[in-house]
Amino acid sequence: MYKIRTFLKILSFLLIIPVTSASAADVTARELIESCWDYMRGRASESVVDMTIHRPEWERTMTIKAWTRGRSDSLFFIEAPPKDKGNATLKKGTDMWTYNPKVNRVIKLPPSMMSQSWMGSDFSNNDLAKSDSIIQDYDHIIESTHTRQGKTVYVIKSMPGPAAPVVWGMQRITLREDFVLLEQTFYDEDLQPVKKMTTRDIAPLGGKLFPRVWKMFKTDTPDAYTLLEYRSLTFTNDLPDRLFTRSSLKNPPR
């Protein structure tokens, strides 16, 4: 009797596990994205990044110090080159402010400027301001999975909801089972690829596996791109509220 019970238990396990894992996959298209975003961002972080804007005939690198908190707040400071030092950007929700030390003014970016490039890079202001749009405004489907270096890789297709205020017609996101983001491709309304972001050099950084190099480029001009290379990255539990205010744009915290 006992044996039969055990057998049934094992049988039910064998039957249930595939069922539950299948249903788990259904839920996780969204969960994967949310977990991925939360993983990449942490609760709060402090980092120093070299941003290289590469063009076929020209290249420029700036060093940016960045603080982020949760899904919506971030603060960026340009540290180098000296000519641009002190320029800063604050993002709260979908609003952005920019500060320039030469004119000593804080300017809120108007909606008409949101599609313009941020600091001359291949990132637009919207890429920063609406980075959470993927979680709020899109529906996600796992398109395919494969295995790379012993880890499962998910390719997720994200379509915007019918009334969502979005910039893109579709996004395709590739991420690893440990929530490391590998690729993000942005498509227009005709579902033609416009921009693509890829990551590489995944290594321990700030206490977890994190891609050290990010690359953003327009898909039709792959020889013009922007590279983000992390010099340092620290994750913390929290950062003070006063950091993400307009007054800290003028006085960079040390």
Added chain:
Amino acid sequence: MSIHVKMAWRNIWRNPRRTVLTVSAIAFACLVLIFMLSFQFGSYETMINAAVKIQTGHFKIQHRQFQENHNIRKTIAHPDAVAGILDKTPGIEAYTFRSRAFSIVSSEDRTYGALVIGIDPDKESRTSTLPDLIREGEYLSQTDTDKALIGRLLARNLKVKTGDEVTLLGQGRDGSVAAAVVTIKGIYSSGQDDFDRAGLHIPLAYFQQVYTMSGQVHSVVAIVQSLDRVTEIKQQVQARLQKLETGNSLIVRDWSEIMPGLKQAISMDLVSGLIFWLLLIIVVAFSILNTFLMAIFERTREFGVMMAIGTAPSRLMKILLTESMFMTGVGMGAGIVLGIFVTLYFQTRGIDIGGAGELLNQYGITGRIYPKLSVLSTAIGPAMVFVITFLAALYPAVKVRRLNPVEAMYFA
């Protein structure tokens, strides 16, 4: 002088009133046709010149790729070399350099994206009408630095007046952050809403400093002496630019390529003008035919007598045709002279079109239209009149051949 020419000349002056009426009908037709066409051509030239003098110039030199995507890096690397070419090209009235960058323009409480345009105040005033468009404040002077001219609608959007400060925030040519605070010196209004909403003009040297242009510019805008020579001069300049080191990257475009809408508006207007003109010609044709026919009917008896005493119908026809050619010749001569005088008068005085309103305002035309006399506008009308009078004269002349002398003599 052969006998029928002599007879024709005498016939004409046998009834001076009839002749004068016919001749003046022809003359008037020529005059109206010449003036109409000159006016139409003139108004196009006025339109085009007014429109190009606000912004585009008769032609514009830019980097091939700047024209496509307005990338700040796609500049004219050696403006002086281009200036050298333009100086040596005959027929160019003036030219100026400009630079532009899309930037954030921010006032005390408003922020907009707008075009910041660097202009050379002196050269600009010779090339465009910008100084005349200043409605408030003053135009830039050559020594100004952090001063700006702003479009009326942008000023209204930003809620700024002359003397107020605005902040410019954009990106320099080297990728650095370009920022400046400028004081509004003047507010312009061109009547073209797009232009008045789009931007802000600052001195070129200051622009080059703020946007790290290192002496380079984005476009050269030129005005030529006469509109008819635009294409020819443009090709010359294009050919000479090729010889420059960086010449291959430069492209020259004329006003019709820059403003295809204006060209289309003109073609549309030309078609409606032509229809009106053709109607006028039909009216003229019938009136001339009528005058000639009446003249023949009045003289049926005379023709009968002439035929009865042995005048061959072919000679009669020759005489009639010669008569009509005499009248046409005199009428056309008088008409062309009068037409030229009337057109020239208005060409120097201009015609006030103050009430023409918004349609023309869109293209920056305010005030006066000047007809433009040309060989074409002088020749086409009279040529049409000539063909018409010849055909109109042919009909009665042929009719005369079939006249029966006896019946004709009894014609009352």
